[in-house]
Amino acid sequence: MRFHNTIHTFPKEVKLLIAAFVITLSIGFYSGISFVRGTTEASPQGVEERYLGNENDEAATKMKFKKSEGEIMTTVHSHILSLSVIFFLIGILVATTSVGEKLKIFLMIEPFVSILLTFGGIYFMWKGYTWLKYVVMLSGFLMTATYTMSVFIVFKQLFKKA
Numbered sequence: 001m002r003f004h005n006t007i008h009t010f011p012k013e014v015k016l017l018i019a020a021f022v023i024t025l026s027i028g029f030y031s032g033i034s035f036v037r038g039t040t041e042a043s044p045q046g047v048e049e050r051y052l053g054n055e056n057d058e059a060a061t062k063m064k065f066k067k068s069e070g071e072i073m074t075t076v077h078s079h080i081l082s083l084s085v086i087f088f089l090i091g092i093l094v095a096t097t098s099v100g101e102k103l104k105i106f107l108m109i110e111p112f113v114s115i116l117l118t119f120g121g122i123y124f125m126w127k128g129y130t131w132l133k134y135v136v137m138l139s140g141f142l143m144t145a146t147y148t149m150s151v152f153i154v155f156k157q158l159f160k161k162a
Contacts, residue, residue, distance in 0.1 A: 006096055006097060006098045006157065007093065007096040007097055007154065007157045007158055008098075008157050008158065008159075008160040008161070010096075010158075015158050015159070018093065018154070018158060019155070019158060021089075022090075022093070022151055022154060022155065025086065025089075025090075026151055029086065029147060033144055036140070042137075044133045044134055044137055045133075047125075047133045047136055047137060048125065048130055048133045049064050050064070051066070051067050051072065051122055051125060051126050052066050052067075052125070052126065052130070053065040053066040053067075066126075067126065072122070072123060072126045075119070075122065076119045076120075076122060076123050079115075079118075079119050080115055080116075080119050083111070083115050083143075084112065084115060086147075087111035087112060087115070087147075090111075090147065090150050090151070090154070091107070091108040091109075091111070091150075093150075093154045094107045094108055094150050094153060094154060095108060097153055097154065097157045098157065099153055099157075106146075107146055107149060107150045107153070110142065110143075110146050111143050111146050111147065113139075114139040114140070114142050114143035114146065115143065117135055117136075117138075117139035118135075118136055118139040118140045118143060121133075121135040121136040121139065122136055
């Protein structure tokens with residue numbers, strides 16, 4: 001997919017709009033990642049406890065309870081919808097860059113796979129398939145890495161001389 005005009009040839013005011021959008025979006029995205037890290041200790045056990053609780057762990061210093069079906073469905077629903085929009089918009093920006101076709105396609109499509117694996121994994125982990133905590137962690141990491149790489153490429157090309 002080739003655009004006639006790539007991002008580095010956009011008018012200055014469009015580049016500024018894109019930069020302001022990506023900066024603001026990134027603050028929101030990374031603050032969400034920080035919240036996840038804080039509530040799960042970025043560990044498989046922490047992911048499991050976040051959604052399944054730790055009521056049976058008598059040594060736990062902080063009691064956590066299993067999420068209700070409504071809480072799980074709200075989390076899955078809201079994150080799949082919002083992250084899909086975020087990655088669609090970032091994907092459009094990546095599509096206007098001049099990076100290689102394979103990298104571009106990977107950066108545009110992979111996040112949607114990771115969204116489904118992460119939040120589908122959370123749902124099915126909650127249903128009892130606790131081994132999915134590893135899939136959730138891996139896909140969440142890959143989603144974050146893809147976002148970071150996409151934003152880096154967009155910024156690098158946004159300020160590239162035409």
